[in-house]
Amino acid sequence: xxxxxxxxxxxxxxxxxxxxxxxxxxxxxxxxxxxxxxxxxxxxxxxxxxxxxxxxxxxxxxxxxxxxxxxxxxxxxxxxxxxxxxxxxxxxxxxxxxxxxxxxxxxxxxxxxxxxxxxxxxx
Numbered sequence: 001x002x003x004x005x006x007x008x009x010x011x012x013x014x015x016x017x018x019x020x021x022x023x024x025x026x027x028x029x030x031x032x033x034x035x036x037x038x039x040x041x042x043x044x045x046x047x048x049x050x051x052x053x054x055x056x057x058x059x060x061x062x063x064x065x066x067x068x069x070x071x072x073x074x075x076x077x078x079x080x081x082x083x084x085x086x087x088x089x090x091x092x093x094x095x096x097x098x099x100x101x102x103x104x105x106x107x108x109x110x111x112x113x114x115x116x117x118x119x120x121x122x123x
Contacts, residue, residue, distance in 0.1 A: 048076040109122055
């Protein structure tokens with residue numbers, strides 16, 4: 001079965017179109033959930049590029065490109081898991097923001113620099 005799903009932005013009226021396919025009938029709510037996941041995937045790729053260097057490969061073949069991409073995705077997954085683990089342990093007070101992936105990546109980068117010690121990086 002093939003469908004066209006149309007989403008209208010409530011603020012500016014802009015339309016977004018999605019071509020959908022499923023081998024059998026699917027409820028509209030399920031199609032909407034699947035279409036909404038697109039934004040999360042795009043956001044994850046953008047963060048992976050910024051935090052883990054997903055787009056900084058300098059390779060000339062498929063095999064090295066696959067290795068680089070896998071390594072970058074594992075590094076990004078590590079950052080996300082560190083953030084989720086920290087959120088699960090303790091919730092920050094209401095006046096503070098939870099430690100984001102960007103800050104975790106910066107802290108890890110500072111910890112592995114040779115010229116600084118642990119106290120300097122945490123400070």
